[in-house]
Amino acid sequence: MFLEAGTDMDNDNMQVPDLDGLDLQLRPPCTIFTKNKIKSEEKEMRNYLFSENMKMADLILIKPSIILLLPRFNIPLGFGDKSVKDLCMAHGISSGLFLMICNIYSFDNYVPSQDVVNSIDMSMLDCYLEKSHRYYLDQRLPHIANHISRIAGEMNNRAGEILKCFFEEYNNEVIAHFRYEEQNVFPHLKRLLSGEVADDYSITAYLPSHTNIEDKLDDLTQIMFKYLPEGVKTYETIGAVFDILQLSEDLKKHSLIEEKVLIPFVEHLEKIRGK
Ligand SMILES: [Fe+2]
Numbered sequence: 001m002f003l004e005a006g007t008d009m010d011n012d013n014m015q016v017p018d019l020d021g022l023d024l025q026l027r028p029p030c031t032i033f034t035k036n037k038i039k040s041e042e043k044e045m046r047n048y049l050f051s052e053n054m055k056m057a058d059l060i061l062i063k064p065s066i067i068l069l070l071p072r073f074n075i076p077l078g079f080g081d082k083s084v085k086d087l088c089m090a091h092g093i094s095s096g097l098f099l100m101i102c103n104i105y106s107f108d109n110y111v112p113s114q115d116v117v118n119s120i121d122m123s124m125l126d127c128y129l130e131k132s133h134r135y136y137l138d139q140r141l142p143h144i145a146n147h148i149s150r151i152a153g154e155m156n157n158r159a160g161e162i163l164k165c166f167f168e169e170y171n172n173e174v175i176a177h178f179r180y181e182e183q184n185v186f187p188h189l190k191r192l193l194s195g196e197v198a199d200d201y202s203i204t205a206y207l208p209s210h211t212n213i214e215d216k217l218d219d220l221t222q223i224m225f226k227y228l229p230e231g232v233k234t235y236e237t238i239g240a241v242f243d244i245l246q247l248s249e250d251l252k253k254h255s256l257i258e259e260k261v262l263i264p265f266v267e268h269l270e271k272i273r274g275k
């Protein structure tokens with residue numbers, strides 16, 4: 001007996017086969033369940049993803065953090081009742097790319113398939129990622145640094161200095177991480193998009209060196225939860241923790257876009273350019 005992947009195993013009335021004495025070639029049931037489960041989850045997911053005919057204002061009402069994506073696509077507020085499609089068209093943006101990123105930010109289980117990635121106009125992907133870097137470096141990190149500095153000012157000298165040093169080291173790590181991407185990965189994508197083939201860089205160098213820049217932020221929140229001395233202003237620390245958690249969530253999605261969209265797309269371009 002050999003059960004093919006794709007056999008309908010979701011049926012409640014399904015007879016569970018007697019496993020004794022079965023051919024050793026029997027595929028592990030977990031493989032079959034997993035494949036069917038993934039397929040039905042993908043189908044289900046497609047039903048509730050955002051679509052380009054939805055009003056932009058509705059998208060933001062459903063997932064308020066989408067508002068943070070607008071400046072990264074140069075979309076100003078004041079868009080009335082325009083749909084995502086009309087608004088993207090008015091600003092010369094690929095609605096496919098915009099929607100895919102909105103969906104990644106809004107649905108935790110959503111990871112676009114290679115087919116979806118290949119079918120989208122990605123000419124603005126590097127621009128989007130660079131603008132995200134600017135937002136983290138120029139807006140969020142200095143804002144959190146100010147919180148940390150005020151909190152450190154209320155602690156004893158040594159503990160305050162340790163906290164400030166921890167954050168400064170983290171900040172430098174993020175700067176180096178972004179610099180590598182902006183000097184190597186994004187220009188490589190741009191060259192491939194413009195049809196160039198000759199290029200010393202290969203995307204295979206990127207993934208192993210793509211460090212996780214969110215984990216240290218989680219460590220920072222743990223320090224705040226567990227080791228802050230009494231007497232430090234509560235609302236200052238709560239404000240700082242909120243900002244750190246929000247940045248951490250944003251960075252997780254940013255990394256996911258780099259690993260599940262940017263890398264597969266560049267691999268695809270490298271292949272068709274014959275690199
Ligand atoms: Fe990045």
Ligand SMILES: [Fe+2]
Nearest residue numbers: 181210255258
């Ligand atoms: Fe990154």
